[in-house]
Every structure is written in C-alpha cells, then in structure tokens.
Amino acid sequence: MKFTKxxxxxxxxxxxxxxxxxILDEKKPEIVRRLSDRHFGIxxxxxxxxxxxxxxxxEMEMYNMDGSRAEMCGNGIRCVGKYVYDKGLTNxxxxxxxxxxxxxxxxxxxxxxxxxSVRVNMGSPILxxxxxxxxxxxxxxxxxxxxxxxKIYQMTCVSMxxxxxxxxxxxxxQLPLEKIGPLFENHVRFPNxxxxxxxxxxxxxxxxxxxxxxxxGETLACGTGACAVSVACILNGLTKEQVAVKLLGGTLQIQxxxxxxxxxxxxxxxxxxxxxxx
Ligand SMILES: N[C@@H](CCC[C@H](N)C(=O)O)C(=O)O
Numbered sequence: 001m002k003f004t005k006x007x008x009x010x011x012x013x014x015x016x017x018x019x020x021x022x023i024l025d026e027k028k029p030e031i032v033r034r035l036s037d038r039h040f041g042i043x044x045x046x047x048x049x050x051x052x053x054x055x056x057x058x059e060m061e062m063y064n065m066d067g068s069r070a071e072m073c074g075n076g077i078r079c080v081g082k083y084v085y086d087k088g089l090t091n092x093x094x095x096x097x098x099x100x101x102x103x104x105x106x107x108x109x110x111x112x113x114x115x116x117s118v119r120v121n122m123g124s125p126i127l128x129x130x131x132x133x134x135x136x137x138x139x140x141x142x143x144x145x146x147x148x149x150x151k152i153y154q155m156t157c158v159s160m161x162x163x164x165x166x167x168x169x170x171x172x173x174q175l176p177l178e179k180i181g182p183l184f185e186n187h188v189r190f191p192n193x194x195x196x197x198x199x200x201x202x203x204x205x206x207x208x209x210x211x212x213x214x215x216x217g218e219t220l221a222c223g224t225g226a227c228a229v230s231v232a233c234i235l236n237g238l239t240k241e242q243v244a245v246k247l248l249g250g251t252l253q254i255q256x257x258x259x260x261x262x263x264x265x266x267x268x269x270x271x272x273x274x275x276x277x278x
Contacts, residue, residue: 003035004083005042005272008075010220010249012272014042015083018049018061029067035277036065042277045216048076050083056098058084064215071100072161074223074252074265078118081106082269085115102161115269122224122263125231125256126159133163135189142235148183156232160263163194163214164228168236172198172210181212197225201238208246220249227263230254 004015032047046064053059062073093108105121129136134157141157156166184196193214200208211222226245233239242255252267
C-alpha cells in the first residue's frame with residue numbers, strides 16, 4: 001500500500017489514495033491501528049483515506065489511531081487539500097471536500113507550485129447539547145461545572161462536526177493530560193466520548209491550548225479543537241472574533257464570522273515523506 005505521511009502543526013496522519021488502494025471497510029480499523037503504531041508501523045495520529053466523491057471534489061475518510069472513525073478533522077482536511085493539488089489530482093485552488101456527509105470549502109495557497117497553507121470554511125459551530133452530544137439540563141453547555149477526578153472544571157461544549165469540551169485554566173503547560181484526558185474523554189456526560197481542549201487565554205487575540213483527542217490521546221494540534229476553542233472564547237467574552245490559537249506544534253488562525261455564523265481556519269499543511277508498506 002502506497003502512503004504519504006503529512007502533518008498540520010504536528011498533528012500527523014498517514015494519507016492513502018482510496019481510489020487506488022482498495023481496502024474492505026471492515027478491515028480498515030485494524031489496518032489503521034497497525035499503520036498508526038509508532039513502534040511497529042509507520043507512525044501517526046491516525047489514517048486518512050482520500051476518496052472520489054459525487055457530491056464534492058473529494059471525500060475524506062478519517063480514522064483515529066485507535067481505529068475509530070471521526071466525523072471531521074481540521075488539520076487533516078488542510079493536508080487533503082495539499083495532497084490533491086501537489087499530486088495533480090486537481091489544478092483548482094478552490095475545492096470542496098466532504099466528510100461524513102458534510103462538505104467543507106478550501107482555499108489552497110500555492111508557493112512555488114506546491115501548497116504551503118490552506119484556509120478552510122469549517123461551517124457553523126453546533127451548540128445544541130443534544131447534537132454535540134453532551135448530557136445537560138439546558139439547551140447549551142457554556143461555562144458549566146463538570147467534576148473530574150474530584151476536581152470541578154468549567155466547561156463549554158461545541159461540535160465542529162465532532163464533539164469538543166473546552167476547559168479554561170490559568171496554566172496548561174504542567175497539566176497531567178495522560179491522567180485527566182481519558183477521564184474527560186470517557187466521562188458519562190459524553191455518549192460518543194469527547195475531544196477536550198485545555199486553554200489559557202493570553203490576551204484578547206491569543207490563546208494557548210493543549211488537547212486530548214478522542215481515539216488518539218494528546219496530540220500536538222487539533223484543527224477542529226482550535227475552532228471550538230475560538231467559539232468558546234467568544235461565547236465566554238474572553239477574546240475577539242479573530243484568534244491565534246497557539247498549540248504545541250504551531251499556530252492556527254481562527255475567525256468566527258458572527259454575521260454569517262461561519263468559522264474560518266487558516267494554517268500550514270506539510271508533506272513529511274512517502275512510502276510503501278506491505
Ligand atoms: N486532529 C483532528 C481531529 C481528529 C478527530 C478527533 N480525534 C475525533 O475523534 O473527533 C483535527 O485537527 O481536527
């Protein structure tokens with residue numbers, strides 16, 4: 001199987017051309033776990049298949065490291081844009097990519113003939129608790145208490161197609177994510193598990209974030225997570241509509257256009273290496 005290893009802000013996935021590499025759907029979770037393994041496989045936060053589509057220019061089929069399917073991937077979709085342009089599968093710089101039935105629109109920025117960065121219209125954030133899903137008394141979860149490991153945190157929940165719980169804190173660099181991350185991910189309030197972002201607001205235009213991803217663990221960046229964080233910051237009155245989200249692996253620029261209710265994410269897409277695995 002031919003593959004390309006790519007990353008967006010250090011959130012690294014293995015990209016496979018699903019049109020050329022035919023794999024039975026039921027075999028994919030096991031193959032994803034094998035390929036993602038950093039000791040016995042290629043190594044990555046998961047695998048993304050790029051498939052032909054009737055409803056959009058391309059389809060993105062995204063799997064986490066544990067073999068679970070995710071509805072959306074922000075860093076992944078930027079790399080899909082780079083993959084299809086750099087490999088000549090399209091010559092357009094405005095393309096559409098569908099994932100789990102939801103289409104996103106990408107603007108690709110070429111530098112010397114190859115894509116260096118991508119802007120994605122990530123659509124509208126979902127705040128309705130039942131659609132995220134998160135178990136709640138009210139319609140939305142904004143700055144609500146949650147108890148984890150005998151500690152009370154304030155959480156705001158947002159779906160960007162996939163579920164996110166955003167926790168604001170005074171400090172995030174020393175957090176024991178390996179311990180508390182899985183407790184949030186598998187908390188009884190999240191029927192589909194959750195991604196969790198731990199955020200320190202630096203000023204009204206900059207925030208620092210670490211993430212524990214559903215199905216993968218701590219990663220260096222999460223694009224949908226950065227979008228959810230910006231929404232949570234604005235809903236809690238903490239930042240302006242344009243926010244630089246500083247992650248362990250780089251910075252993403254996120255803008256929530258409140259008039260149109262659309263989120264725009266801009267960031268890098270990088271190819272690391274290509275190979276073939278048997
Ligand atoms: N890293 C991704 C999100 C990947 C999926 C996530 N772990 C989930 O299960 O929802 C991003 O950049 O958005």
